[in-house]
Amino acid sequence: MLDIRYIRENPDEVKTRLETKNSVIDIDKLLQLDIDKRKLLGETEELKAERNKATQMIAQLKREKQDATESITKTREIGDKIAVLDGRIRELDVDIREIMMSMPNLPHKSVPVGKSEKDNVTVKEVGEKRDFNFKVLDHIELTEKHGIMDFKRASRMSGAGFPLYLGKGAQLERALINFMLEFHIKNGYTEVIPPIVALPIAMEGTSQLPKLKDDMYHATRDDLYLVPTGEVTITNIHREEMLNVADLPINYTGYTPCFRREAGSYGKETKGLLRVHQFNKVEMVKFTKPETSYAELEELLKRVEDILSELKIPYRVLELCTGDLSFGAAKCYDIETWSPAEDKYLEASSCSNFEDFQARRMNIRYRPEPKAKPEFIHTLNGSGLATSRLMVSLLEHYQNEDGSITVPEVLRKYTGFDVIK
RNA sequence: GGGGAAUUGGCUGAGAGGCUUAAAGCGGCAGUUUGCUAAACUGUUGAAGGGGCAACCCUUCCGCAGGUUCGAAUCCUGUGUUCCCCGCCA
Numbered sequence A: 001m002l003d004i005r006y007i008r009e010n011p012d013e014v015k016t017r018l019e020t021k022n023s024v025i026d027i028d029k030l031l032q033l034d035i036d037k038r039k040l041l042g043e044t045e046e047l048k049a050e051r052n053k054a055t056q057m058i059a060q061l062k063r064e065k066q067d068a069t070e071s072i073t074k075t076r077e078i079g080d081k082i083a084v085l086d087g088r089i090r091e092l093d094v095d096i097r098e099i100m101m102s103m104p105n106l107p108h109k110s111v112p113v114g115k116s117e118k119d120n121v122t123v124k125e126v127g128e129k130r131d132f133n134f135k136v137l138d139h140i141e142l143t144e145k146h147g148i149m150d151f152k153r154a155s156r157m158s159g160a161g162f163p164l165y166l167g168k169g170a171q172l173e174r175a176l177i178n179f180m181l182e183f184h185i186k187n188g189y190t191e192v193i194p195p196i197v198a199l200p201i202a203m204e205g206t207s208q209l210p211k212l213k214d215d216m217y218h219a220t221r222d223d224l225y226l227v228p229t230g231e232v233t234i235t236n237i238h239r240e241e242m243l244n245v246a247d248l249p250i251n252y253t254g255y256t257p258c259f260r261r262e263a264g265s266y267g268k269e270t271k272g273l274l275r276v277h278q279f280n281k282v283e284m285v286k287f288t289k290p291e292t293s294y295a296e297l298e299e300l301l302k303r304v305e306d307i308l309s310e311l312k313i314p315y316r317v318l319e320l321c322t323g324d325l326s327f328g329a330a331k332c333y334d335i336e337t338w339s340p341a342e343d344k345y346l347e348a349s350s351c352s353n354f355e356d357f358q359a360r361r362m363n364i365r366y367r368p369e370p371k372a373k374p375e376f377i378h379t380l381n382g383s384g385l386a387t388s389r390l391m392v393s394l395l396e397h398y399q400n401e402d403g404s405i406t407v408p409e410v411l412r413k414y415t416g417f418d419v420i421k
Numbered sequence B: 001g002g003g004g005a006a007u008u009g010g011c012u013g014a015g016a017g018g019c020u021u022a023a024a025g026c027g028g029c030a031g032u033u034u035g036c037u038a039a040a041c042u043g044u045u046g047a048a049g050g051g052g053c054a055a056c057c058c059u060u061c062c063g064c065a066g067g068u069u070c071g072a073a074u075c076c077u078g079u080g081u082u083c084c085c086c087g088c089c090a
Helices: A005-010 A012-018 A027-063 A068-103 A141-144 A151-158 A168-186 A200-205 A231-238 A290-311 A357-360 A387-397 A409-415
Strands: A121-128 A190-192 A224-226 A250-259 A280-289 A315-319 A331-339 A344-353 A378-386
Touching: A005 A012, A005 A027, A005 A280, A012 A027, A027 A068, A121 A378, A141 A168, A141 A387, A151 A357, A168 A190, A168 A250, A168 A280, A168 A290, A168 A378, A168 A387, A168 A409, A200 A231, A200 A357, A231 A250, A231 A280, A231 A357, A280 A290, A280 A387, A290 A315, A290 A331, A290 A344, A290 A378, A290 A409, A315 A344, A331 A387, A344 A387, A357 A378
Parallel strands: A190 A250
Antiparallel strands: A121 A315, A250 A280, A280 A378, A315 A331, A331 A344, A344 A378
8 A cells, every 4th residue: 555645636647657567546636635525524523622621521411410411412512513423424434435545556667667567577597408419398398297286186186287296206296395484584674474365355465456356366255365475474474563663674584375366367377287276385584674575575585586596597687577567566577497308487586675665554663763653664575485386497407318307416305205207 | 063261552452432642561762870891860752644845733543444423442234354162174
């Protein structure tokens, strides 16, 4: 959520910056509602001050055992007027809130302006794409060959898009998760195992709601959503809290399954692991002071890069343009790993700074100095990383001519084997 | 699934329709005293919104949302969360 006062004071700037995010929000309407509301607020507050004085007098009359009937009748009339005004203010508030909640975050000034993913900027390409002197198998052929994944059986029990890992496939998946978790713990992150369902209010906090409602699994009977990312529950750890400045930055890492309906995306990348309804992810979440959040964003990116370097998998880093930024992000890097069989890069991580956008929705604040006013903290998160597409790149990149798959060296102490054959 | 209890500021916790403008303590801040620190003592210290050039003024907020009332932290209804008991269960 944006600061209404900032919108009031800089309406044209807000409009321009929202336009670069392909957002159609009627700022003029919002500001008019805001003006109307404040006018009524002034009127009702004046009446309330009057009523407060009047009820005090009634209290005094009663204490002195005098008749207060006349005052009560008069005060009731004031109360009736207040009820009317408050009713109208409440209606305006509903309208204002609806607009505010559906308004995306403003892009940071450093973000390249662009319309779509075509305008994203490649920051760097790292690692060497292997030169295969044999016919490369894709990840589906490889997993079938070794019986380490079974998409057919999985779809019989859960429908398409829910992977089943078997044997060394399951072990490799778990090795990746362990490797990444321990990597983050070594770098000062605190591991958490959060719930993977969340209340609507938590989903609003991290801004999956209202926009992504149709993309999430929803247990209607209990009104709980399955998390599309660990970000939701990990960031909501500190909802409605006043954080201690000495504790900042707070760094969490956690493994969670993630669930996405991917509504409307059928026909696109439906093969194997490329786009699935359930996948595993190790998430990083940060709570920082406003002045350090952009340095922390670079730190997140570095963690992802270091992991891919240790795994020795080629990747590239994209800086998302304004039009491709997610709803709540002010700035975002996507990290994509190379798939030799698909002959393209696959998105395996994205690192975002939300500035105070989520903190304002969740009411997470800190006091910069002992006596200072509370301020909203900044939140960031990055996938470090999602395993599904990383697994595609890993299997394909590490395949050998005889069809066997070498286990990356750093994973061997977690798998207990060094080749799948 | 059934029954009961709780929910108050950064934290603990009083408070049961009007002398609450939310007690008290802790913590924070400032000062006094003291070789330094600590302790003790004194003072000060909630949040959000609106108005004013300003000192300042007004309103709202006791989990959340409604309601009753001239007036609600307090009464009523719904609901979130937490805890306890019974049942079921890994």
